[in-house]
Amino acid sequence: MRLRVKDMDIATGRVLVATLNEKDAEKLDINALDRIKVKKGRNTETVVVNIAEGKIAVPKGKIGVSEGVVDSLKLKKNDIVDIALARKPLSISHIKKKLDGQRLSKKEINQIVWDIVNNKLSGIEIAYFVSACYTHRLTLNETVMLTKAMVGHGDILKLDKYPIIDKHCIGGVPGNRTTIVLVPIIAAAGLTMPKTSSRSITSPAGTADTMEVLANVSLSIKEMKRIVNKIGCSIVWGGALNLAPADDKIIQVERPLGIDAESQLLASIMAKKHSVSSTHIIIDIPVGKGAKIEKKKDAQKLKKEFEAIGKKLKKHIKVVITNGSQPIGNGIGPALEARDVLWLLKRDYKAPLDLERKCIILASETFRMAGIKDGRKKALEILNSGKAYKKMKEIIKIQGGNPNINPDKIKLGRYSFTIKSSKNSVVRDIDNIAVSKIARVAGAPFAKGAGIYLYKHAGKKVKRGEILFTVYAESKERLKYAKDVLKKLNPFVLK
């Protein structure tokens, strides 16, 4: 309701008060002592309501405001303000309920998610929700309801296909760019895979960062749908879409304490998958030092939870626990990883075999889940025949990139230095965390050409003077910083 400001001095003291005429108040069902939002331009102030009877104090169509409101909104007489009833969001009491250890109903969870998505809850209030999920855990049913609520309060990619394949990796391992290999293999087999991926937050590159070297990844949901309907797949940045948006707001609030409210994390992941209508999901849990999951036991537990929630959501889920103890692939950083992926798809001898092996495992498990026999053989056939590469060229082209890009010509950082082995030895270990840090200090993922290229993996023999790795940067300074970090962190442990 739009009202004209009538400057009045009916309220003294600290309270912010606005007086409405009884007729206007009646229309909006506002009572004395209710709270309303008064909006002037970009500024809003929540104030307590008084009701004026008759026409003298505040006539119909006008609003009387106390000095506090005048100051706060910089109001002048006869300004037009917009008012609306403000109350404690409904979900406040549901959050309190969960904090008291009680179970929430579907309706209550829906309300909480709705209020989060619509900015009705403050960071403090969301923090109470996260705490409640963290200390009391959600039951499996609550997790499922939360997943569905997150999906429901966001956009959904609807596709008239079956099966629809999706993939998720728990992360923490540098390189490990399986998605960009897997999607063309799966789609070349005639299956549908509308993949959305994230950018990096703390790693040297996310799938979206790497794919961006080859094509545009910021697409609308409409464009994505058109593409998937045409070529059976896509590799786009999820952040540009409005899929399960509650998730991002919850993550923001979790960050200060580094809390992972596990049941809520599961809901977040499944919501993203559910909102692209996927029916078959392969989940990769890399386990190893420096990966997100460091212990096999924790991976097993997480696997079971994924399987349980998948069953409830009537989705086929295959969880693969993989070796995450060292980087996968040779290139670390967007351009270096994009080069690896193209080499692999083009069957170039420079392709990293560890990445290839892992992609074939994931592809074969995916095929098996989708009822396709001899998955491993099929994946290899699709790769070796060039069908996967052909599909990749289709993806790059339809997403606005150059399908004929030569991986050998992908631009790397023009500044680089190499580290050689000081002795004849064997690589005992490559430190995930050190590799990530150095690549990031060198500029990845923002400087696409920055990163590290690994010439050796753990278990390999090295001769004295052989190159262990090269660091790339797009500026001299960045290269220097990487060198500085290298003085403190050693990514290669030799025997």
Added chain:
Amino acid sequence: MRLRVKDMDIATGRVLVATLNEKDAEKLDINALDRIKVKKGRNTETVVVNIAEGKIAVPKGKIGVSEGVVDSLKLKKNDIVDIALARKPLSISHIKKKLDGQRLSKKEINQIVWDIVNNKLSGIEIAYFVSACYTHRLTLNETVMLTKAMVGHGDILKLDKYPIIDKHCIGGVPGNRTTIVLVPIIAAAGLTMPKTSSRSITSPAGTADTMEVLANVSLSIKEMKRIVNKIGCSIVWGGALNLAPADDKIIQVERPLGIDAESQLLASIMAKKHSVSSTHIIIDIPVGKGAKIEKKKDAQKLKKEFEAIGKKLKKHIKVVITNGSQPIGNGIGPALEARDVLWLLKRDYKAPLDLERKCIILASETFRMAGIKDGRKKALEILNSGKAYKKMKEIIKIQGGNPNINPDKIKLGRYSFTIKSSKNSVVRDIDNIAVSKIARVAGAPFAKGAGIYLYKHAGKKVKRGEILFTVYAESKERLKYAKDVLKKLNPFVLK
């Protein structure tokens, strides 16, 4: 450290980055990828650090900043900024620990309180602390440590006296202005009572609001000390002092959900008492419909908790559970309550007897706790002899008021209306919540003269046409609003 801005374009993308010369960084023990606060005027931005070696990229005494930092702080070349190392506050991990259900050490609790007081924690982070205290409860020992930490990180009123009396009321009952009667009785007996009180948040008046009708209540801790040393007591507003300031910040965060983390509430109350060095504390828990505590069982539980924490803090504590089912005293609202109190102290026939009875009980329990025999008799003697009134005049005078103020001339709201009984009957009930709401709508506590004067209490006979109560307001409009509310809320239930 103050540095001069050298505009540089070394960082692209989303991150906020500042580059320091290695020599400067060394001085502050800052490493690459650490976070620092960059301060320009009133604006501060937390940014990631890069280190520049040599003198070319960023010479000593200069700071290189990325475009994000330039925009955020509106920096120009050669501006001087102040930098300091920023990291996650230490208490973050302690809060996480409590959220995980573990016990906190004295050191950890101290750190949390220090960080709260020094604005190192965001509202979200404090909310996690409140959640943790709420869902896992503090042990008695933790509560004691929290109390001491709150006291330690604020000012303390040190007095060279024994005993030092204090009083607390759990609240929720309109009127009930016992403190302003109790303090002069206790002090007239030669005991020390440095009373700090709160203003109203949701009630028609707090002790500080009412006392303000008679004298100044916003005193510094130095003035308060001088006064207590001179006349043995004071009645001041606690909010003007810096006693246990962590409390206020915690309360702010609790409000959105209406959480009372009980163990933390106990600590808050005890901290306020502890920080005025009190040795003997009388606690009033009114129980009844509309009071803060509605059930006897809950009052008993709270009583035990107060006693346990009192023992640990080596304080004498006497908890009195009182009848809080209806308003106490006749006046509700600052001026009306101040008038009741003065009538009572002056032994005027218009003094409310229920308030007098309650004050005598509290005084007699206080005397007993302090080792003074025949407390009831003594309290009555002090009142009837005029000693209490004389002490009250001393308090009013030393706190800058008029000691000879005539209660009959205290200014009430000039607009009023009275409600009369429609029949011969008996007052069955007076609704605490309705009385509070009407008095507040009429303008209390901000309009000192606004409020309600009750002519009858529950249990009393009324004749048809006899006045039940009068509502006072300082403006016609406010009176109207009160009338409006009266159409919906009926404070008097007749049999």
